[in-house]
Amino acid sequence: DGGITQSPKYLFRKEGQNVTLSCEQNLNHDAMYWYRQDPGQGLRLIYYSQIVNDFQKGDIAEGYSVSREKKESFPLTVTSAQKNPTAFYLCASSSGPWSEQFFGPGTRLTVL
Amino acid sequence: AQTVTQSQPEMSVQEAETVTLSCTYDTSESDYYLFWYKQPPSRQMILVIRQEAYKQQNATENRFSVNFQKAAKSFSLKISDSQLGDAAMYFCAYRTPLGAGGGADGLTFGKGTHLIIQP
Numbered sequence: 001d002g003g004i005t006q007s008p009k010y011l012f013r014k015e016g017q018n019v020t021l022s023c024e025q026n027l028n029h030d031a032m033y034w035y036r037q038d039p040g041q042g043l044r045l046i047y048y049s050q051i052v053n054d055f056q057k058g059d060i061a062e063g064y065s066v067s068r069e070k071k072e073s074f075p076l077t078v079t080s081a082q083k084n085p086t087a088f089y090l091c092a093s094s095s096g097p098w099s100e101q102f103f104g105p106g107t108r109l110t111v112l
Numbered sequence: 113a114q115t116v117t118q119s120q121p122e123m124s125v126q127e128a129e130t131v132t133l134s135c136t137y138d139t140s141e142s143d144y145y146l147f148w149y150k151q152p153p154s155r156q157m158i159l160v161i162r163q164e165a166y167k168q169q170n171a172t173e174n175r176f177s178v179n180f181q182k183a184a185k186s187f188s189l190k191i192s193d194s195q196l197g198d199a200a201m202y203f204c205a206y207r208t209p210l211g212a213g214g215g216a217d218g219l220t221f222g223k224g225t226h227l228i229i230q231p
Contacts, residue, residue: 033218042116042203042221043157050217058218090157092219098164100147101207101219103157 003027004104006091011109013085021076021107023091030094032074033101036060037088046089049074078109085111114139116206118222125194126230132179133189133225135204144208146180146187147219151201160202163187191227199229 004025013019025032031050035043045058049068063082068074074093078085088108092101115138125131137146148160163171163180170178175192191198205219 031217035218040223042205042223043219044221045218048218056217088155092157098145100145100159100162102159103149106155 004091004093004102006089006104006107008107009105011107013109013111015111016080018080019078019085019109021078021089021091021109023074023076023104024072025074025091025093025102025104026072027093027095027102028071029102030071030096032068033092033094034058034064034066034074034076035090035092037090037106043090046076085109114141114206114208114220116204116220116222118202118204118225120225121223122226122228124228124230125191127194127196129194130190130192131194131227133191133202133204133227135187135189135222137185137187137204137206137220139185139206139208141208144206146178147205147207148176148178148187148189149203149205149221150198151203151224152199157203161189194229196229196231199227201226 007022033048034046037043044060047066049055065077090106091104094101117136144165146163150158150160161171161173161176177190179188201224203224204222207219
């Protein structure tokens with residue numbers, strides 16, 4: 001079955017530590033995205049990548065970093081510079097600019 | 113910057129009845145896409161319906177339909193014959209392709225409407 005996987009489902013880290021969230025897709029999609037969701041809020045775009053080895057900042061990129069070395073993978077690193085990292089993180093992919101985005105199941109990050 | 117507004121934080125409807133969720137958006141673009149996504153308690157985002165701005169005909173998917181008013185920048189979702197499984201958060205989203213207008217390529221979401229289905 002084609003789809004998007006995110007791991008782990010729940011992640012706990014101590015304040016000041018960097019943490020990397022995994023996102024893998026086997027849909028052969030060129031574009032991939034990272035969103036953050038806070039309680040009572042819609043999703044907000046962190047980073048996106050339209051092609052391998054290229055990525056762009058979204059609306060709330062500060063304190064985050066990404067890489068896109070393979071078409072299937074788009075990991076997100078939450079750095080110690082992110083002031084409020086506790087949130088639900090969703091990864092998505094899309095086959096093109098006129099296509100809908102498909103979402104992974106998400107990772108709940110809690111920083112203690 | 114584009115904005116999406118969902119003015120109803122919560123809606124409640126009796127099972128088998130019809131409910132309409134409201135969404136308005138602000139943009140200076142003429143070509144764009146609009147979506148409704150459903151997020152059940154599992155938190156998986158599921159596409160419900162999509163609408164291309166250049167199409168005048170309102171999109172329909174089984175019990176789900178939209179009322180797209182481009183001039184008014186309104187995009188409401190109607191759910192007919194509501195079922196218990198429709199209970200979820202519903203998000204309206206907007207997209208321009210490839211960062212048209214200088215913006216980022218990605219979806220802009222409203223804050224969501226929590227839909228409750230009364231048995």
